[in-house]
Amino acid sequence: MESQKPYSLSHEETLEEYKNLQKFLLSGNKFKELRSKARSLMSPTPRTLLYQEHSVSVYKYQSLKSKVISRPMLVVPSLVNRPSIMDHLEGESFIAAMVQRGIPVFMIEWGEQIQSQRNVNLEQYLKGYLGRACRRVTWDQNADGLHLAGYCLGGTLATVFCGLDRGDLVKSLVTMVTPLNFHDQGLLSWWAREEHFDVDKIVDTWGNVPAHFFSSSFPWLVPTAPIKKARTLYQKQDDEDFLLRFLALDLWISENIDFPGEVYREIIKLGYQKNVLVKDKKWAFDGGDSELSKITFPVLNMVAAYDHVSPPESCSLVKDLLPNAACETRIHETGHLGFALGKDKFGQNTSRYWDEIIDWLSIVESKEKR
Numbered sequence: 001m002e003s004q005k006p007y008s009l010s011h012e013e014t015l016e017e018y019k020n021l022q023k024f025l026l027s028g029n030k031f032k033e034l035r036s037k038a039r040s041l042m043s044p045t046p047r048t049l050l051y052q053e054h055s056v057s058v059y060k061y062q063s064l065k066s067k068v069i070s071r072p073m074l075v076v077p078s079l080v081n082r083p084s085i086m087d088h089l090e091g092e093s094f095i096a097a098m099v100q101r102g103i104p105v106f107m108i109e110w111g112e113q114i115q116s117q118r119n120v121n122l123e124q125y126l127k128g129y130l131g132r133a134c135r136r137v138t139w140d141q142n143a144d145g146l147h148l149a150g151y152c153l154g155g156t157l158a159t160v161f162c163g164l165d166r167g168d169l170v171k172s173l174v175t176m177v178t179p180l181n182f183h184d185q186g187l188l189s190w191w192a193r194e195e196h197f198d199v200d201k202i203v204d205t206w207g208n209v210p211a212h213f214f215s216s217s218f219p220w221l222v223p224t225a226p227i228k229k230a231r232t233l234y235q236k237q238d239d240e241d242f243l244l245r246f247l248a249l250d251l252w253i254s255e256n257i258d259f260p261g262e263v264y265r266e267i268i269k270l271g272y273q274k275n276v277l278v279k280d281k282k283w284a285f286d287g288g289d290s291e292l293s294k295i296t297f298p299v300l301n302m303v304a305a306y307d308h309v310s311p312p313e314s315c316s317l318v319k320d321l322l323p324n325a326a327c328e329t330r331i332h333e334t335g336h337l338g339f340a341l342g343k344d345k346f347g348q349n350t351s352r353y354w355d356e357i358i359d360w361l362s363i364v365e366s367k368e369k370r
Contacts, residue, residue: 079157203264
């Protein structure tokens with residue numbers, strides 16, 4: 001077996017590498033300034049506040065283009081991270097793409113949870129906050145209903161809400177990287193199992209689950225990420241455009257928000273531990289269950305084949321779980337953020353998936369007019 005030659009650098013290369021490392025180690029203020037600049041570039045699409053209740057807000061995005069879709073779209077982001085990922089940067093924005101393509105777009109933002117919301121349960125979040133948001137959007141647009149679009153856990157909430165709404169307000173549903181089968185092969189599913197995780201102790205101790213709980217645990221989904229981050233910053237330290245986009249994404253990843261306590265307890269117990277949507281095809285509430293069989297309108301389910309947060313097996317059962325819906329599942333070769341940013345971690349363009357969503361909505365509305 002041929003022995004591997006030792007890696008070596010010339011004297012000049014070693015000196016150049018040392019200078020680059022020294023410059024990198026002294027660039028703390030530079031990165032701090034770039035991080036601040038990156039923050040100012042996030043959420044670029046113009047919008048106005050339509051409705052606010054407690055920590056929850058609904059925003060209306062401004063469009064100068066004629067409508068190509070008659071009903072408005074309400075975007076439902078996850079409860080874990082800030083919703084800015086849906087309108088991340090110029091050229092990397094799901095919301096901007098929808099607006100530019102002629103859709104009236106709104107987004108519900110769950111906001112920074114206050115301690116008095118620790119006892120607000122999932123039923124109140126869905127029937128209360130999300131239900132009222134849907135009504136305000138349809139009133140604003142003088143529409144007979146809306147298209148609901150949920151991302152990640154926001155898609156789970158949207159689906160459960162649709163089982164309560166039963167077509168009254170929601171006329172179609174788009175789910176993106178949305179877990180409904182919580183017993184998958186991913187680390188999040190394993191961590192949250194009943195034998196591993198005492199959610200009652202977490203919620204009873206803290207009330208609302210603090211942001212630092214997520215920011216200190218989520219990095220372990222990819223343990224090498226901090227090393228890769230440092231290496232990338234070192235290698236790209238002179239590329240300001242790259243650094244601004246890199247730091248903007250890092251801001252979104254690292255800045256979690258507090259999770260409402262009782263909602264967290266329910267999602268962990270009924271979702272990750274009991275997996276009720278798969279086992280029972282419903283989510284039980286005191287005021288009436290959300291039954292997946294009652295969803296009878298069109299559903300488009302967008303799945304990312306390389307998603308380590310919501311693995312394909314957790315997202316691809318939608319058609320089986322919604323037997324009475326005209327459901328279409330599309331699995332694409334991208335990662336968890338591909339549908340939100342219009343590109344994946346390899347820099348490949350994924351904005352064509354936005355066109356898929358527009359085309360699908362157009363077909364849905366055209367079929368209704370026949």
